[in-house]
Amino acid sequence: MTLDGKSRLMVAACLIHVFCGPIAFSKSAAHYRYVVCTDMTHDDDNSLIRLLHYANEIDIEAIIVTDQGPESVKIPDWPNKMWTRAQGIITAYGKVVDHLRRHDPRYPTADYFRRITKQGKGFAQRMTGSMDTGDQRFWDYVGEKRDSDGSDYLQQVFDKKDERPIYVGFWGGSITFAQAMWRYQQKHSEEEVQALLDKLIFHCISFQDVTFDYFIDLDAMTPTPAGRRFYGDYEGKRRIPSVLLADLDHFWKYMGAIEDKVVHEQAGPLGDLYDSGGEGDTPAFLNLISMNLGLSDIARPEFGGWGDLFTKHHLPHVWLAEIERVNELTRWLPQATSSFYARCRWEETDFAGANHDPVAGFANDTSNDFVYLNAAPRQTVALSAEGSSDPDGDNLTYTWWRYQEADTYNGTVFIRNANRREASFVFPEDGEGKTIHLILEVQDEGFPRLTRYRRIIVSGH
Numbered sequence: 001m002t003l004d005g006k007s008r009l010m011v012a013a014c015l016i017h018v019f020c021g022p023i024a025f026s027k028s029a030a031h032y033r034y035v036v037c038t039d040m041t042h043d044d045d046n047s048l049i050r051l052l053h054y055a056n057e058i059d060i061e062a063i064i065v066t067d068q069g070p071e072s073v074k075i076p077d078w079p080n081k082m083w084t085r086a087q088g089i090i091t092a093y094g095k096v097v098d099h100l101r102r103h104d105p106r107y108p109t110a111d112y113f114r115r116i117t118k119q120g121k122g123f124a125q126r127m128t129g130s131m132d133t134g135d136q137r138f139w140d141y142v143g144e145k146r147d148s149d150g151s152d153y154l155q156q157v158f159d160k161k162d163e164r165p166i167y168v169g170f171w172g173g174s175i176t177f178a179q180a181m182w183r184y185q186q187k188h189s190e191e192e193v194q195a196l197l198d199k200l201i202f203h204c205i206s207f208q209d210v211t212f213d214y215f216i217d218l219d220a221m222t223p224t225p226a227g228r229r230f231y232g233d234y235e236g237k238r239r240i241p242s243v244l245l246a247d248l249d250h251f252w253k254y255m256g257a258i259e260d261k262v263v264h265e266q267a268g269p270l271g272d273l274y275d276s277g278g279e280g281d282t283p284a285f286l287n288l289i290s291m292n293l294g295l296s297d298i299a300r301p302e303f304g305g306w307g308d309l310f311t312k313h314h315l316p317h318v319w320l321a322e323i324e325r326v327n328e329l330t331r332w333l334p335q336a337t338s339s340f341y342a343r344c345r346w347e348e349t350d351f352a353g354a355n356h357d358p359v360a361g362f363a364n365d366t367s368n369d370f371v372y373l374n375a376a377p378r379q380t381v382a383l384s385a386e387g388s389s390d391p392d393g394d395n396l397t398y399t400w401w402r403y404q405e406a407d408t409y410n411g412t413v414f415i416r417n418a419n420r421r422e423a424s425f426v427f428p429e430d431g432e433g434k435t436i437h438l439i440l441e442v443q444d445e446g447f448p449r450l451t452r453y454r455r456i457i458v459s460g461h
Helices: 005-019 044-053 078-103 110-116 149-159 175-187 190-197 210-214 250-254 260-266 283-292 333-346
Strands: 033-038 059-065 117-119 166-170 200-205 243-247 318-320 371-375 380-384 396-402 422-426 435-444 451-460
Touching: 033 044, 033 149, 033 175, 044 078, 044 283, 044 333, 059 078, 059 110, 059 149, 078 110, 078 117, 078 333, 110 117, 117 149, 149 175, 166 283, 175 190, 175 210, 200 283, 250 283, 260 333, 283 333, 333 451
Parallel strands: 033 059, 033 166, 059 117, 166 200, 200 243, 243 318, 371 451
Antiparallel strands: 380 422, 396 435, 435 451
8 A cells, every 4th residue: 555645644643642551761961860970080071971961961960089990009199189070070161062052052050060060089909900900899899987978978878868760870889889778778767778779770881990899799690701700798688779781882882983083073162172081981871862862761671772772681670782782882873973973073063053952752743752653553654754853944854763682573574665755564464563763863964963863663563
């Protein structure tokens, strides 16, 4: 059956209103509180620079800087130097925040970031890499007389009357966070501790020090798919978060993803601090960004997004970015990179002189919500990007594609007119009980080109 544009719109509307069952909409990053634990080593500074460019749409509640990594034993006075590095980045942010606010008034002040940036305490050899000697012990770093400004401030974050989940990016070791959690349990009931754990989501860039054994049985993670061995000696009750996302190797792909020369060409004082050290910790917040672009949902790590696709591990609440599926992180590099370059331009340009994200519509629905449809075998499913637009008036291109790694159907799906505003596909005859994930990419023709998404999940019935 051949459908014209008007008919496809009618079918799409019918599918939305008639065939849909209960819908669990995706949410924006504003529904999460973001906490950074960083060691400010050779690549963390670049990740912090990128993160601050998205501070208008990610609610950053704490930046905890803790001594960690090989620099700690190689560079004299390293704790003060890394603290100074973090403060320098915040100072540079203060020089550009007024320009950034021309594009979005929600950017916080530099003083806000100074207030929420705290110094942790303690140095532990890493769980991986050249400093992994296997002789570190949990109680060497957690317990009485090990509190710090960082762990004290995290107590305030934990106690805040805010029911939103707390999304923790472990760019560096967990020493200060583990101390904060240990201290919290000294002051609160078991019910209060569990209520906090139920709100915690961890995104771990490796397991960088022995204190992670407080949150996950490290011995049960051995050996990893890459043959890496972790060790742990904690024998008490573990404090298991609601979700633990573990990226053990994919993050290395961000070490050379960005050209520092391009950042310097596009940016002002903040981007000028960007160096060639890479951004190994950036994946720990990328899914928050792509959530705002309509692609991902933190609550569904198996759906994938800019910050990777995760597979359920046998340990409770643990999800892994599988070693052999590195493409689930790198497939989004071009769009994520262009987005960052565009934000760099915001540092010194007004709204008219820069590019901004387009709007991706589906049948005139312009939200970021996933579209959930039901379809019968051999039913034609209409796909309409009606409602898409661009705030800068740029022309738009449309691409519909199947995200097979995220769905449950193993056969072939052909999308008709996959590069047009209106498209369609026939739901497979053997697709009953299966789901098919389709991604709409709406890309503008500005500089650099920016992409927004809609995810359409079609279930067979």
